[in-house]
Amino acid sequence: MPTLTQGTPQEPHEARQTAESFGVDTERYDRARPAYPDALIQRIIAASPGPDLLDVGCGTGIEARQFLAAGRTVLGVEPDARMAAFARRTGVEVEVATFEDWDAAGRTFDAVVAGQSWHWVDPVAGPAKAARVLRPGGLLTAFAHVYDAPPPIAEALAGALRRVLPGAPAVAGPPKAAQDVYRQMFERFADGIRQAGAFGEPELWRFDGERHYTRAEWLDLLPTTGGLTQLRPDDLARVLDDVGAAVDAAGGGFTTAFTTLAVAATLRS
Numbered sequence: 001m002p003t004l005t006q007g008t009p010q011e012p013h014e015a016r017q018t019a020e021s022f023g024v025d026t027e028r029y030d031r032a033r034p035a036y037p038d039a040l041i042q043r044i045i046a047a048s049p050g051p052d053l054l055d056v057g058c059g060t061g062i063e064a065r066q067f068l069a070a071g072r073t074v075l076g077v078e079p080d081a082r083m084a085a086f087a088r089r090t091g092v093e094v095e096v097a098t099f100e101d102w103d104a105a106g107r108t109f110d111a112v113v114a115g116q117s118w119h120w121v122d123p124v125a126g127p128a129k130a131a132r133v134l135r136p137g138g139l140l141t142a143f144a145h146v147y148d149a150p151p152p153i154a155e156a157l158a159g160a161l162r163r164v165l166p167g168a169p170a171v172a173g174p175p176k177a178a179q180d181v182y183r184q185m186f187e188r189f190a191d192g193i194r195q196a197g198a199f200g201e202p203e204l205w206r207f208d209g210e211r212h213y214t215r216a217e218w219l220d221l222l223p224t225t226g227g228l229t230q231l232r233p234d235d236l237a238r239v240l241d242d243v244g245a246a247v248d249a250a251g252g253g254f255t256t257a258f259t260t261l262a263v264a265a266t267l268r269s
Contacts, residue, residue: 019120021229022059023082030060030086032221034145036115037207037260041066047264049137050110056099056126057117061087067113068092075109077102079120100125104133111139118142119185123192127265131198136269140199142189143262146182147211149218150254156246157239161227164235182261189263199265211258215247218254 022029041063051072055064058076060083067074068091076094078084084094095102099121112130114121130140148154158175190202213221219240222228228236247253 018226018230020080021226022224023080023086024229025223026060026082026086028220029083029224030062030090032217032224033059033062033116034211034258035066036063036143036145037209038066040143040205040207040260040262041070043205044111044113044139044141044262044264045070045072047141047266048111048139049135052109053111053113054109054133055092056112056114056130057120058087058092058094059083059115059117061090061092061094063113063115064092065090075107099129108133108135109138110135111141113139114142116144118144118189123188124195127193127196127199131196131267134267136267138267139264140193140267141205141262141264142186143205143260144182144185146178146259146261147256148178149213149256150250153218153243153246153250153254157222157243160239160242164231164238165227179259186261186263190265193263193265199267202263202265205262205264207260207262209258210255212253212255214253215244218247219244 045067053064053067053072053074055067055074055076058064058074058078059080061076064074064076064087074092076084076087076092077097077099078087078094079096079098081096084096087094097103112134118126127140134140149157154175186204190204193199193202222240222243223231223236228239231239
């Protein structure tokens with residue numbers, strides 16, 4: 001699902017109000033946001049020269065816990081102190097900072113990973129910093145889930161957002177397909193990695209599946225997505241009422257194609 005930002009169009013990494021809004025309800029975020037395919041976790045482990053990972057924008061620790069369970073060591077970097085506090089309670093070591101401002105203090109890692117967060121990092125400065133904190137042969141990989149609700153449900157969401165955010169550029173026009181938005185986003189990620197001049201040619205990894213959402217599950221997820229995290233409670237309730245009605249009309253739930261994309265590049269020795 002594409003992330004929405006309110007107000008004047010910006011590059012995502014410049015929209016700090018949105019980037020640091022996800023901690024408004026950490027319990028919901030951790031509960032509703034899906035984990036990552038085991039095949040992705042294992043591929044990252046196999047491509048890394050060692051066990052030490054830096055998790056950029058680790059949020060509540062969803063992917064960090066997956067790597068810890070697989071026997072890796074993980075340090076999270078997270079700009080939202082509320083998200084960091086939640087992750088720490090689940091056993092993840094976290095330091096509070098944006099990746100660009102974070103002080104590595106001489107530490108290096110075998111992999112730098114970013115789950116659903118690399119678009120909040122400067123597309124040029126981020127890969128350059130990753131190159132400085134990676135060990136020779138280290139891996140940089142950014143990954144994200146890509147999925148859409150069926151058109152009537154997506155259109156209900158877009159219409160509701162236009163009513164509560166009239167004139168906001170992010171909700172003007174018909175809803176954009178997540179596949180198109182994320183394809184362009186990952187092309188920008190790859191371009192930024194190339195500009196760093198320190199990595200081999202970026203690879204695109206893709207993991208396809210499907211996922212079923214009940215009405216309750218979908219309405220639990222939506223408030224954790226960019227743009228909706230900043231709505232006033234009464235506006236959020238109006239949006240969820242409209243979307244809930246659309247899910248009801250679709251039979252109370254839906255199954256959707258669910259893809260996880262990753263861009264990965266190895267630091268040149």
